[in-house]
Amino acid sequence: MSMDNLHYLTPLKQTPFHPRVAAANVLNNWGPWAGCTSALTLADEAMEYTAIRNAASVYDLCPMVKYRVQGADAADYLNRLTVRNAGKLPVGSVHYTVWTDDHGQLVDDGTLFRLGPTDYRICCQERHLPWLLDSAYGFDVIIAEETDEIAALSLQGPCSAQVLKASGFDISSLKPFRMATFPFEGGSLMISRTGFTGDLGYELWTDPARALPLWDRLFTEGKPWGIKAIGSTALNLARLEAGFIITNMDFIPAPQAVREDRTRSPLEMGLGWLIDWDKGSFTGRRALKAELDGKTARWTFVGLDIPGNISAEGSLIYAGQKDEAGFITAAAWSPTLKCNIALAHVEKIYLHRDLWVEIYALRELQYVKLMLRATVADRPFFMPARRRATPPGNF
Amino acid sequence: MPSSEILVLGGGTNGLSAAFRLAKAGHRVTVLEAEATVGGAARGWDFAPGFRTPGLAHVLHLMDPRVIKGMGLKLDLTPLPSIALAASGDHLTFGGTFGSTLTGVSDAESKAWADLRAKLLRFAGVLAPMKQMAPPRLASGAGNETLKLLKLALKMRLLGADDFRELLRVLLINIWDALEDELTDPRLKGLVAFDTTLGTWLGPRSPNSLILLLNRLAGEVDGNQAALALPKGGMEAVAQAMTTAAGAAGVIIRAGAKVARILIENDRAVGVLLDTGEELRASQVVSALNPKTTLLSLVGPRLLDNGLVTRLRHQKSRGAAAKLHLALTGLPDFRGADLKARLVIAPSSNAVESAFNPVKYGEVPSAPVMEILLLSLHDPALAPPGHHVLSAIVQYAPHAPKAGEDAARAQMLEACLTQLETFAPGIRAQVAHAELLMPYDIEARFGMQGGNWHHGELSVEQMLFLRPLAELAQYRTPIDGLWLAGAGSHPGGGISGAAGWNAAEALLKAGKA
Numbered sequence: 022m023s024m025d026n027l028h029y030l031t032p033l034k035q036t037p038f039h040p041r042v043a044a045a046n047v048l049n050n051w052g053p054w055a056g057c058t059s060a061l062t063l064a065d066e067a068m069e070y071t072a073i074r075n076a077a078s079v080y081d082l083c084p085m086v087k088y089r090v091q092g093a094d095a096a097d098y099l100n101r102l103t104v105r106n107a108g109k110l111p112v113g114s115v116h117y118t119v120w121t122d123d124h125g126q127l128v129d130d131g132t133l134f135r136l137g138p139t140d141y142r143i144c145c146q147e148r149h150l151p152w153l154l155d156s157a158y159g160f161d162v163i164i165a166e167e168t169d170e171i172a173a174l175s176l177q178g179p180c181s182a183q184v185l186k187a188s189g190f191d192i193s194s195l196k197p198f199r200m201a202t203f204p205f206e207g208g209s210l211m212i213s214r215t216g217f218t219g220d221l222g223y224e225l226w227t228d229p230a231r232a233l234p235l236w237d238r239l240f241t242e243g244k245p246w247g248i249k250a251i252g253s254t255a256l257n258l259a260r261l262e263a264g265f266i267i268t269n270m271d272f273i274p275a276p277q278a279v280r281e282d283r284t285r286s287p288l289e290m291g292l293g294w295l296i297d298w299d300k301g302s303f304t305g306r307r308a309l310k311a312e313l314d315g316k317t318a319r320w321t322f323v324g325l326d327i328p329g330n331i332s333a334e335g336s337l338i339y340a341g342q343k344d345e346a347g348f349i350t351a352a353a354w355s356p357t358l359k360c361n362i363a364l365a366h367v368e369k370i371y372l373h374r375d376l377w378v379e380i381y382a383l384r385e386l387q388y389v390k391l392m393l394r395a396t397v398a399d400r401p402f403f404m405p406a407r408r409r410a411t412p413p414g415n416f
Numbered sequence: 417m418p419s420s421e422i423l424v425l426g427g428g429t430n431g432l433s434a435a436f437r438l439a440k441a442g443h444r445v446t447v448l449e450a451e452a453t454v455g456g457a458a459r460g461w462d463f464a465p466g467f468r469t470p471g472l473a474h475v476l477h478l479m480d481p482r483v484i485k486g487m488g489l490k491l492d493l494t495p496l497p498s499i500a501l502a503a504s505g506d507h508l509t510f511g512g513t514f515g516s517t518l519t520g521v522s523d524a525e526s527k528a529w530a531d532l533r534a535k536l537l538r539f540a541g542v543l544a545p546m547k548q549m550a551p552p553r554l555a556s557g558a559g560n561e562t563l564k565l566l567k568l569a570l571k572m573r574l575l576g577a578d579d580f581r582e583l584l585r586v587l588l589i590n591i592w593d594a595l596e597d598e599l600t601d602p603r604l605k606g607l608v609a610f611d612t613t614l615g616t617w618l619g620p621r622s623p624n625s626l627i628l629l630l631n632r633l634a635g636e637v638d639g640n641q642a643a644l645a646l647p648k649g650g651m652e653a654v655a656q657a658m659t660t661a662a663g664a665a666g667v668i669i670r671a672g673a674k675v676a677r678i679l680i681e682n683d684r685a686v687g688v689l690l691d692t693g694e695e696l697r698a699s700q701v702v703s704a705l706n707p708k709t710t711l712l713s714l715v716g717p718r719l720l721d722n723g724l725v726t727r728l729r730h731q732k733s734r735g736a737a738a739k740l741h742l743a744l745t746g747l748p749d750f751r752g753a754d755l756k757a758r759l760v761i762a763p764s765s766n767a768v769e770s771a772f773n774p775v776k777y778g779e780v781p782s783a784p785v786m787e788i789l790l791l792s793l794h795d796p797a798l799a800p801p802g803h804h805v806l807s808a809i810v811q812y813a814p815h816a817p818k819a820g821e822d823a824a825r826a827q828m829l830e831a832c833l834t835q836l837e838t839f840a841p842g843i844r845a846q847v848a849h850a851e852l853l854m855p856y857d858i859e860a861r862f863g864m865q866g867g868n869w870h871h872g873e874l875s876v877e878q879m880l881f882l883r884p885l886a887e888l889a890q891y892r893t894p895i896d897g898l899w900l901a902g903a904g905s906h907p908g909g910g911i912s913g914a915a916g917w918n919a920a921e922a923l924l925k926a927g928k929a
Contacts, residue, residue, distance in 0.1 A: 101718055123721035123887075155726040159717035304721040307683070307894055 033058045036083035037172040037232035041240075045250040052253065055148070055168075057084035060252040067356075069255035073218050074357055076247035077180040079239060080256055082173035082224060083232075086148050090141040092162035099133065099141060101304060102156050104287060106297040110135045115198045115215050119287050119295055125308030126275035126284035128152065129268050130292075132215060134200065142167075146268040152276070156304070172232035176239065177222030177259070180246035182413035185212065185223060187242040192223065193412040206234050217256065219263020221407045221414070246416075261351050261362065264324060264400030266290065271322075271350040271364055285366075288312055289320040291400070320347075321372055324400040325363040328393050330354045331382045333363045339377045342392055346371035349378065355402065362402050363395070372397070422923075423448060423688055423698040424667075425675050425714075426863075426902060428456020430916030431704035432658040432667075433483045434901040437920035438702070439665040440486070446696070447667055448688065450674035450863075455655030457862055457869070458911050464849035466800045467743040470650020471911075472853070472862060473869075474789050474807045475758065477644045478635035478910035479654075482548060482917055487661035492648035493638055494794060498758045498787075500603040501839045505751035508603040514633060514642035518604075525601050532598045537642060539583050540633035542571050544641070547634060547907040547914050550922050551881035551889045559890075559925070588876060591629055592620040592765050602764035609769075610762035610785050614809065615869045615909070617734040619772030620765045624876040631874065635910065644758060646794055651911055658913070678703075678714045678898060685898035688714075700897045700923065704916055706863055706871045707884040707904035708733065715895060724894065727885050732878060735855035735867030736775050738813035740786070740832055742806040743799065743849035747790070748840040759788040761839055771812050778818035780827040783835055786810040803848070808832070815855035815867045825854050870909035871902055880906055891919040892926070899923055 034057045036042070042060050050061045059081065063069060072078040090098060099107035105118040112135050119130040131145030143153075153164045176184060185192050190203045192212055200213035208231050216222030227235055240248055260267070268274055275284045286309060287293055296309065312318055327333050333352040340346040352363035367376065380391040407414050424435040427449030439445045453459050460470040475496060484491070497511040511517035515533055518526050545568055552560045572580060586594060591612040595605040609620035612629040619625070637643040647653050659669060676691040678701055687697035703710040708728055717725045750759055762768050762785040771781040788808045792799040799805045810832055817824030829852045836843050855867025864871055872884050881889045883906045891899050901919030903909035 097718070101722070123723035152722065156722040158725055158729060159712075302683070302719045304723070307721070 036081055037229040038081045038083060038174065038236055041233065041236045042081050042250060046252075050252065054084040054253070055086055055146070059084055060250075062252045062254045063250055066252075066254050069249060069251035070258050070356060072247065072249035072251060073178050073220060073255060073259045075179065076249065077176060077178040077184045077243055078218075078249055078251045078255070079236070080175040080177070080251050082175045083168075083171070085168070085173065086145050087166070087168045087171055088143040088145075088150070088153055089165045089167045090143065090153075090162055091139060092160070093139055094160040094162050095139045095141050098157060098160040098162045100300055101160070101302065102153070103133065104296045104303060104305070104309075105133075106300045107133060107135070107141065108300070112137055113200055115200060115213055117295070119292055121287065121305030121309070122275045123305060123308065124275070124284075125286045125305035125312060126278075127272055127287060127290060128275050130266065134213065147274055147277075170228065172227050172229045172235070174225045174235065174239070175216055175222065176225060177216045177218040177220055179221050179407055179414065179416040180243075180248075181222050183416065184239060184243035184246050184248055187245075188238050189242075196411045197409050206231050210235065217263070217265055218259040219265070219401055219403055219408060220259070220405065221410070257351075258353050258355075261353050261364065262355050262357060262401070262403040264364070264402055266322075266364065267351075285320060285322075286312055286318060288318045289322065291322045319368060320366050321369050323365055323367055323372070324398040324402060325349070325365050325376070325378065325395040326398040327352075327361040327363060327378050327395045329391070330361055331380050331391065333361070333378045333380050333393075333395075336363075336378045336380050338365055338367060338395070339379060339392075340371040340374040342377045344371065346374070346376060357403055360402070362398065364400075421445065421698060422700045422702060423696060424702045424704060424901070425688065425710070426456065426704035427451075427454030427659075427669060427671065428704055428902070429458055429655065429658060429911050429913045430902050430919075431456070432655070432662050432916065433480070433487070433913030434702050434704060434916035434920040435667045436487050436658070436662045436665050437917055438923065439662065439667045441920075441924050445667045446698075447662070447669045448673040448675055448690075448696075449669065449671045452672050454659055454669060454671060455652055457909075458651035458655040460650060460652035463741045463851040464743040467741075467803070467805055467849065468798045469741045469805065469807055470652045470791065470795070470798065471655075472739055472858065473651050473911045474646075474791065474809070475644050475787070476637055476647055476651070476654065476911055477632065477642075478912040478914070479637060480548065480912050480914035480917055481636060481639070483658075483913035486917070487658060489654070489657045489661060491654060491657060493645040494648070495637075495640075496644040496646055496758045497754075498607060498644070498760055499753045500607040501750055501753060501759055501761050502603055502763065503751075503838050507751070507753050508601065508607070509754075509757070510604075510607055513640050513644075521601050521604060525599065525604065528598055528600075529604060532594075535579075535582070536629065536633055538575070538579065539586070540630040541641060542568070542575060542583070543630055544634035544636075545571070546880065548918070550891060550918055551883070551906045553881060553890060586626055587630075588624050588627065590621050590623055590625045592625070592769065594626055595620070595765055605765040606762035606767055606785075607760050609765035610760055610787070610811075613768060613772070614787070614811065615737050616875065617732070617736050617868070617873050618875060619769040621769050622772075627876050627879070628874060631879075631908070635912070646789070648795070650791060650795060650798075654911060675705075675714060677716075678710070678895075680715065680719055680895055680898075683719075684896040700899065702899045702901045702919060702923065704902040704919075706865050706902060707731075707888065707900050708865045708872075709863060710898075710900060711893065715893075715898070720894060724885070724887060731884055732873045732875070733864075733866035733868045733871070734873060735815045735858060735864060735869060736772070736812040737867075737869055738810045738828060738855065739853040739858065740806070740808040740810050740829075741851040742808075742847050744804040744806055744843070744846045745848050746802065746846050747804055748806070748836075748843040748846060750840045755790045756793050761786050761788070761835060768811075775812040775814045778814045778816055780814060780817065780819070780824055780831055781812060782831055784810045784812065784828070784831050786832070786835070810852075813854050815859075817854075821854065821856055825852055825857070828852060828854060869903075871904035874908040879908070883908065891922040
């Protein structure tokens with residue numbers, strides 16, 4: 022039997038950075054992510070979070086699903102697939118976008134990289150190859166999944182730019198949502214000023230053979246800035262402060278939803294601003310237009326500020342402490358903001374009533390029920406000026 | 417530039433019925449037909465010098481009474497008995513309407529047949545009104561024809577508990593089992609199995625085949641349920657009568673006008689572009705063409721949602737019925753069978769199933785089954801004096817043959833002639849010219865995707881509110897002002913005009929709303 026047939030023995034794949042992440046993962050704390058082994062907390066969640074907000078953090082991004090879209094019709098194809106105008110995206114730029122099914126219900130969100138005039142990359146949470154291939158009918162494009170062909174790291178934190186400079190990559194003129202390519206170890210390294218922390222940060226893309234040299238260069242040169250490997254738990258806290266959503270944590274992708282009322286439209290998720298109504302037809306446009314014109318959206322997605330410091334994760338929300346009005350999909354005490362924040366789905370009809378969050382607080386094996394008055398807060402909860410400053414600040 | 421309020425694409429029977437209905441309601445209607453003559457599957461042609469076939473379709477059995485009455489069609493109809501041919505000459509005559517008279521079987525078999533026949537007709541009769549309405553939708557405010565649906569439900573309820581239970585039992589079973597349960601005569605079982613699966617991509621043993629027999633029996637000719645008839649002058653005479661009626665109602669018919677694209681502005685159909693570059697504007701476009709052709713080619717996938725496009729691409733449209741035309745130098749002898757009847761070669765239900773097996777693998781059956789009409793006996797003008805035209809629908813022919821199109825056609829023709837020779841010795845020597853249209857030939861000539869005569873397989877998962885797809889079943893498309901009116905929509909194909917009429921009704925109803 023060839024080794025190719027023994028994949029079931031290791032149901033989770035190891036990423037090209039695994040040797041380094043494993044060495045740092047003193048808690049041996051792993052979770053699955055898109056079929057890969059991914060670290061949850063390496064050593065100390067608080068210190069990892071602190072690296073994101075006060076130093077430089079490194080997160081292994083390899084499991085993120087990546088698709089390449091190439092061909093003469095690539096821009097037209099992406100305009101039909103996604104709600105935003107991919108034709109307007111300049112070469113060398115990145116934008117956040119979402120795509121929906123025929124009913125205008127979210128399939129996934131992700132970032133779209135324009136690598137060339139007819140060359141794009143989609144990065145997203147879930148796998149969609151059949152949907153992407155079906156969408157290619159009638160378009161001159163080639164679609165390929167390239168998740169395994171790219172080694173990606175997220176370098177985030179106020180000192181991330183300094184780490185890159187020290188590592189030999191001059192990104193001082195790189196603006197947010199732009200990318201640049203540098204020679205690296207006989208190959209190349211693409212650096213985009215993107216991230217999932219709401220802070221100054223970059224994502225680094227190279228081929229798997231150069232993964233470990235990249236990691237080693239960053240950690241060697243970044244030592245003076247306290248560079249630290251982090252796991253998903255710390256990142257999740259940072260993304261919540263930034264108000265970012267995660268597919269399958271904050272909404273159920275339409276193709277996976279079993280219950281009819283679980284899907285959400287971009288309008289219901291506060292993503293209506295992405296939709297380009299003037300670019301022409303795209304999948305879901307008719308349904309979304311009808312939803313907009315008919316004001317039929319049932320849900321709205323909001324940030325909440327909750328008294329106290331007990332996380333309201335998974336809590337139900339009540340209007341007037343009585344009528345069930347929604348639920349919370351992400352919540353935490355924010356160390357930076359010193360606030361108890363949450364992301365929540367709230368039925369529109371209850372939005373302007375008094376909202377109460379029911380929290381079951383576990384206190385020494387015993388749940389204590391709290392009913393706390395929440396207020397709707399602006400998202401993002403946290404957006405420092407350093408996130409967008411160009412050239413980046415010298416921290 | 418000529419302009420028209422409504423453009424109807426396709427001058428087949430559905431296009432003509434839709435155009436007539438809309439013109440009667442006061443609209444200015446133009447029918448655009450790509451071919452030189454209208455009629456679609458009901459248009460005739462000379463298949464050999466001096467020999468003519470009056471249509472791809474050759475038996476009338478589903479003509480919508482609303483169309484006949486509404487258009488005032490005067491059709492001179494000859495009822496057609498069927499004969500289940502036996503190679504031995506021991507034929508079975510299946511006379512009246514759907515074998516109301518049966519000769520050549522035992523008394524016990526006659527009795528068993530009478531019971532089964534009555535049951536099938538009863539069930540088909542209950543379902544028949546479905547054909548004359550837009551399929552219902554499961555949604556609030558869907559604009560369903562509630563009264564008609566209630567009547568239908570009442571009719572079903574009035575069957576009584578036992579019959580209603582029996583209807584539900586047989587509705588989704590296969591015809592082979594039902595025939596095995598009730599009958600013994602292989603000729604009779606072969607004939608009914610053949611009638612059930614005619615024009616489908618199903619064998620008698622395929623799941624859900626029985627419902628197709630009910631669909632067939634729900635049709636009527638001249639008020640006679642399940643009757644078969646031959647119109648004088650053949651199917652082209654039906655098309656001619658419809659064309660005349662449409663013309664009288666003010667419909668303008670443009671033959672030789674091939675639509676290259678449906679023009680869409682701001683998500684609304686505003687006309688068409690002909691292949692000559694001519695633009696025709698209209699406020700509504702009604703396509704009686706194939707739904708895949710209409711949406712995937714004439715509209716194009718870019719203006720449609722991906723899910724819809726994918727489902728439409730995957731909608732099954734495999735054709736397995738070939739059409740055989742023989743120019744004969746004399747009258748053949750089917751061992752004494754009445755040549756004015758509809759002759760069926762389907763010696764047993766197993767023979768039908770066996771003929772279906774090879775096409776699943778893109779191969780040609782060695783013993784095809786067929787229905788044969790000697791049309792020149794009814795209309796001598798179709799052939800030179802002393803000569804004859806044999807028209808046969810032959811099953812099953814592969815739509816995508818492994819051997820290649822020309823080789824498969826030659827193989828199929830040989831198999832047909834061999835089969836015919838078995839039942840009518842000497843017929844091969846009488847063949848002066850043969851034309852065999854395989855499913856891919858039919859696709860090329862008549863625009864039926866996959867060569868499927870229904871413009872999309874008629875099977876339970878593609879019937880009624882699932883035809884051609886759930887989101888297209890009410891004749892509307894996602895493009896405002898663009899409607900589907902062809903056989904690809906409910907209730908499907910056959911020379912009927914029902915889909916076109918239903919589509920016109922849906923359009924008129926939407927206009928009132």
